[in-house]
Amino acid sequence: MTGDRDRGAGRLEVPAELAVEVDRLAGSWRTNEALPRLWEGDAGLWTGADESRWLGWLEVGGSGAALRAVDEIVSRVAELAPRDVVLLGMGGSSLGAEMLAECLPPVPGAATLRVVDSTSPPTVQAVLDAIDPERALVISSSKSGGTLETRLLTRIFEQRVDERRFLAITDPGSELAARAQRRGYVATVLGDPRIGGRFSVLSPFGLVPARLAGRDVEPVLDGAREMAQRCLDTEPSDNPGCLLGLVLAAAARSGRRKLGFRVAPGGQAFGAWLEQLLAESLGKRGRGLVPVVAWPRGAVDVLELEIGASLPPEQLGAAGLRTAVGDARQLGAEIFRWQFATAVCGAVLGVHPFDQPDVEAAKQAARHLTEAMQRRRGDSAGPFEGPPFETSVRSGGIRLLRPAVEGAAIGGGRAPGLRGDGGEDALTQQVERWLARVPADGYLGVLDYLPGRGAAARAGGELAQRFATRYERAAAWGRGPRYLHSTGQAFKGGPALGHFLLLVDGWRGEMRVPATSEVCAGLLLGDVQRAQAAGDAVALAERGRPVLVLEVSSSDPAALTRVQSLLA
CATH class of the missing domain: 3.40.50.10490 (Glucose-6-phosphate isomerase like protein; domain 1)
Incomplete structure (x- = not known):
């Protein structure tokens, strides 16, 4: 690896195999005077669309x-x-x-x-x-x-x-x-x-x-303004935001299409914010970087990123990037540096970093399902029975589901290699057979719609870790519907490497959308959430992403344990 190239803003330890590409990109940006063009709002630096309309954040x-x-x-x-x-x-x-x-x-x-x-x-x-x-x-x-x-x-x-x-x-x-x-x-x-x-x-x-x-927040703004001044530098290799963006782009272009988040105490919320910034900005047109939370040691297709309030060097393994957010000014500087780097990386990859074209697809599918629920629910006061899911296999408090949407090729149904017969062995075998299909350069995305509290809150993240350990593949994790507004764009529009395991809650509760609401009036909130999960499953499948859907009741500890045992 090359030496530190942090220039006082985080650590940029560029892997040797990326250094040549980073230098080449820096030379291209220097020749094309790309940095002045970015500050001037030249949309041609990206895709020539409406990028110039979305640069108000540069003013800090x-x-x-x-x-x-x-x-x-x-x-x-x-x-x-x-x-x-x-x-x-x-x-x-x-x-x-x-x-x-x-x-x-x-x-x-x-x-x-x-x-x-x-x-x-x-x-x-x-x-x-x-x-x-x-x-x-x-x-x-x-x-x-x-x-x-x-x-x-x-x-x-x-x-x-x-x-x-x-x-x-x-x-x-x-x-x-x-x-x-x-x-x-x-x-x-x-x-x-x-x-x-x-x-x-x-x-x-x-x-x-x-x-x-x-x-x-005043020191945060001060730190961001200081970084903005440094990012005015027209020399790419001396501009901290530009250099970081070129490293990200070089990684994506050379096959390191996953960004491995290693988050230390104090960095969890910064990591969640950064996941959205990178995934939703860059994950489109089959390009970009997919944030993952677990991966095999030494994975050559993962660029590692350490995030934390304080990260002593001895805690860093072979990570390529480091972001410390230990004080307010440093936090502000890192916020602006990553935003600027995202804009730079988007330009190199040829994507529009300020739109989210694949997010709307899941929204439309969910809207179609909730409208169908309202039409078919009638005067029923209980949970909606029927769409958006139909049962394929049931065993031990877990159901293997498929969205009940015409034409949806979902892996949880009777897709090739999956049978519709029931029983515990059938469920385990079908899940294991499906997980084994994740290719060596792919990843599993665990997308859970379980409550963010108690044992259910840990289920999705633990599954991702278990999968990475057992199958020696990378894994991403998102909590629904939060990820729909974050990493969901990269899952659907980024590199087509993912298989997606959706966990939906079988317990829908009694909380109801007020009858005066303009949308989803009278529906159980739990039914709305199920429609969101089904809508995203359909959107993923329509884009050729394999999907498996499991229902487990968050109120049943035994069922939650059973889900974990599927990857024991």
């Missing part, structure tokens, strides 16, 4: 204007004296704020930030049970104002918390902005429409919730 808070606006909102909300700040938002509307809250120390007496980015009934109920409605502030956060999960969660929390204790964060002209005005929310904070969700952490979407939860 508008020279203090963003922080002043944040402080005005904090002052206005102070009289509510919130003990809990509940953030309802998906993807970039919550991951950035959650990352700031985890990485920054709270001031004494700060409110607790509770992020709700799930349609799992137990997860939502746990937050409802934990808050005092008279001491809570609820933030409904959505750039478009129409995000399905945020709309449903907002309607549910409006039934519990006075709407005068709600705050909206959205872009100008959205449905959410109009609703906030009609319903008397305490305030509406408008974002910059030139900044996409995953690049919005240093805008109101990240800064406002973090400040309301008692975090000092």
Whole structure:
């Protein structure tokens, strides 16, 4: 490996086999004056589409204007004296704020930030049970104002918390902005429409919730501005953001199409934010880097990344990249460096880093299924029976399912090599036979729609680790529906290397979408979540990604244990 090329911003230890390609790319960027073109917003640097419309994040808070606006909102909300700040938002509307809250120390007496980015009934109920409605502030956060999960969660929390204790964060002209005005929310904070969700952490979407939860964000902005100044350097090898982007692009182009996340204490939320930034920005047109959480030792197709608050050198194995986020200024610098690197890598790979073309497919499939549920449910008050899933094999509290959507070629049904007969041996054999098909250069994506608490919260991640150990293949893990707004783009649009195991919850609870909701009115929230899982299974299958769906009840400890035993 070459020596350190960090230039004071994280560690860039470039594997020797990438060094030649990195130098070649740097020479090309130097010759083509690509860095000045990036700062000038030349869309031709990427795909020639509308990339120039999405570069507002380069301004890093508008020279203090963003922080002043944040402080005005904090002052206005102070009289509510919130003990809990509940953030309802998906993807970039919550991951950035959650990352700031985890990485920054709270001031004494700060409110607790509770992020709700799930349609799992137990997860939502746990937050409802934990808050005092008279001491809570609820933030409904959505750039478009129409995000399905945020709309449903907002309607549910409006039934519990006075709407005068709600705050909206959205872009100008959205449905959410109009609703906030009609319903008397305490305030509406408008974002910059030139900044996409995953690049919005240093805008109101990240800064406002973090400040309301008692975090000092000014040093973060200072660190980001300092890094932005360094990224003005027109020499690619001296520009920390550009150099990192070229390393990522060189890895992807040379066959290292997986980015292995090794996360130390204090870096979990930064890792989740970075997963979305890279996967949703670069995973398209069959290109990009797929974030994985487990992989065989010495895997030649994995570029390793260490993330943590403090990473002493002796803790680093053969990792190629290192990101430490131990203090606020360093955190801000790393946020901007990775955003800039993502834009650079997208240009080299020839993809549009600011769109997400494959995300909408799963949304449309889920919408079709929920509409079918509403038509067929009639006056039934219980869980919806029938679509979106049909049983293929049942055994020991686990069901092997296939989405009941016409034309969906899902591996959990009667696809080649899978039989529809029942019994414990049949289930185990079919799952093992399917897992064995993951090729040596592929990966298993474990996508779980189980509650984010208790034993169920650990099931998906443990399965990914077990698979990597037993089959010596890489594994990714995503919790649904969160991953649909994050790594889901790369799973569907990135390198076609993945097999996907979906875990859906057989316990659907009693929480219901309010009858006054504009979408999914009257449905059980658990049924909505199942439709989201089925919709993504269909979208994956339509793109040629093999899919297997298992149902396990989160309320049945024995069934959860049995799932783990499938990979014992």
